[in-house]
Amino acid sequence: MxxxxxxxxxxxxxxxxxxxxxxxxxxxxxxxxxxxxxxxxxxxxxxxxxxxxxxxxxxxxxxxxxxxxxxxxxxxxxxxxxxxxxxxxxxxxxxxxxxxxxxxxxxxxxxxxxxxxxxxxxxxxxxxxxxxxxxxxxxxxxxxxxxxxxxxxxxxxxxxxxxxxxxxxxxxxxxxxxxxxxxxxxxxxxxxxxxxxxxxxxxxxxxxxxxxRNQQHLLPAPRPRKELPVRRVAMPLLINQDNAILLQQRPTTGLWGGLWSLPELSNISLLEPLLQQHQLHTPQQQSLTPLRHTFSHFHLDIEPWLIRVQSSGPLSVAENNWLWYNPINPQRLGLAAPIKELIKRALIQLQQEI
Incomplete structure (x- = not known):
């Protein structure tokens, strides 16, 4: 032709x-x-x-x-x-x-x-x-x-x-x-x-x-296979007495740039400095089902924790890229899909406790 x-x-x-x-x-x-x-x-x-x-x-x-x-x-x-x-x-x-x-x-x-x-x-x-x-x-x-x-x-x-x-x-x-x-x-x-x-x-x-040439099922040639590395992170869902969840806005560049996300810790044992930063203490905490999210170049294994907190200071943290997010009456924010899913799971858990 x-x-x-x-x-x-x-x-x-x-x-x-x-x-x-x-x-x-x-x-x-x-x-x-x-x-x-x-x-x-x-x-x-x-x-x-x-x-x-x-x-x-x-x-x-x-x-x-x-x-x-x-x-x-x-x-x-x-x-x-x-x-x-x-x-x-x-x-x-x-x-x-x-x-x-x-x-x-x-x-x-x-x-x-x-x-x-x-x-x-x-x-x-x-x-x-x-x-x-x-x-x-x-x-x-x-x-x-x-x-x-x-x-x-x-x-x-x-x-x-x-x-x-x-x-x-x-x-x-x-x-x-x-x-x-x-x-x-x-x-x-x-x-x-x-x-x-x-x-x-x-x-x-x-x-x-x-x-x-009877090659239509073989072409296009596939991408050369490459084993994706795995990155692991703990994400605490800090929930205050108003059932709001603490979120942090990510930098405008890089992964999930500009979106609101949960705090990230390499290990949940490192939670204490985050609590001190926002004048919070924890009466109780529980682990939730892990979640894997795959990017084009790596797997992200998320270890979520549902953590009830009480504040010894002001509850308003809408500064320095932090805010309390109400999942019942949510603000119009950009959320990454896995963060949205974890908040949904936390909301189900909260509703079960009521």
Whole structure:
């Protein structure tokens, strides 16, 4: 199949079989496409649907996002993970409002310079919402092109990525770029899936080298396996007489940056300095079921402790990045998914004691 025939075949397939009812495909704008693309990074469509709806209801446009407190943005993002994405959304919204007059630049190259917007996301925004010719290489498209070209190396390697970008550039048509971009995303999401690709329904079957060589179930080549290290941490849930839990805001950079979290101790035996810092003493404490949370580069084994505390000083600690959090009537804060789960467990325990 020639490069000139590839695009029209994909577009024709999409006109009949493609997805057309996703919420970000309605009322298309650079803002809606941008938010959806960032949410869909390493996250399934089924998960994103509700998050996208809540986000749009609360922050319907670029100015609303730029003006929102970061805590509100992180709160809306809680559970989606990879929170750097949310912080970069906030930074980019403010930057576009102050530097570009509230309008996204009409250039994939310039878009790719904004925080959190890489070349593929920039291409998606430019093509889907502006009709500009711009190649993309998200996970779905990468899989399609890796099979189509029978790429035998891991697509995430720098050399393989370079080859796939060149192929994406070659195959992206001059016309119907918005339809083509969406078609390529849908092709990877619905037919050229990671497992059990439906090759006989594929519009570019005749040009697919993996199919011709019967390698479609072997490609793309998997990521080289690497044993993840394990990090262990104790997290005390300090609960005062008002049934509020002591939280600490994490630094803006690094793991769970800017989110509110439980205090971390290398060992629960090191609890006493934390209690002295906040003028607390403990009438009772109990261990809870451990929780493992896996990041891309390590496992975090959390040893949670439910600890009743009484204060000999003021109960208000809403300073120096500490606060008392009421799980019954919670503030709108950004919480990492495992912290949210531990607070939920603590709340169940408290309710059982009532």
């Amino acid at each position: 020639s490069p000139d025939a590839f695009g029209p075949a994909v577009v024709a397939w999409h006109s009949v079989h493609g997805r057309k009812d996703l919420p970000w495909q309605q009322d298309i704008s650079p803002y809606r496409v941008w938010i959806s693309e960032i949410m869909l990074q390493q996250t399934q469509v089924s998960t994103v649907l509700d998050y996208f709806a809540r986000f749009m209801q609360t922050l319907p446009n670029l100015q609303a996002l730029a003006d929102a407190p970061l805590d509100e943005v992180l709160h809306l993002w809680t559970g989606l993970g990879y929170y750097t994405r949310a912080r970069n959304l906030h930074k980019t919204a403010q930057l576009v409002c102050t530097t570009y007059g509230g309008e996204f630049p009409r250039s994939a190259e310039v878009l790719a310079t904004l925080p959190g917007i890489g070349p593929s996301t920039a291409g998606a925004i430019a093509s889907l919402s502006m009709g500009l010719r711009a190649p993309i290489l998200d996970g779905n498209v990468k899989r399609v092109l890796a099979r189509y070209s029978a790429l035998e190396t891991y697509p995430g390697s720098s050399q393989a990525s370079k080859q796939l970008w060149q192929l994406s550039e070659l195959l992206t048509p001059q016309q119907d770029v918005a339809q083509y971009t969406q078609a390529m995303m849908d092709l990877g999401a619905t037919l050229c899936t990671r497992k059990q690709p439906q090759c006989t329904r594929c519009p570019v079957l005749n040009g697919c080298l993996a199919y011709q």
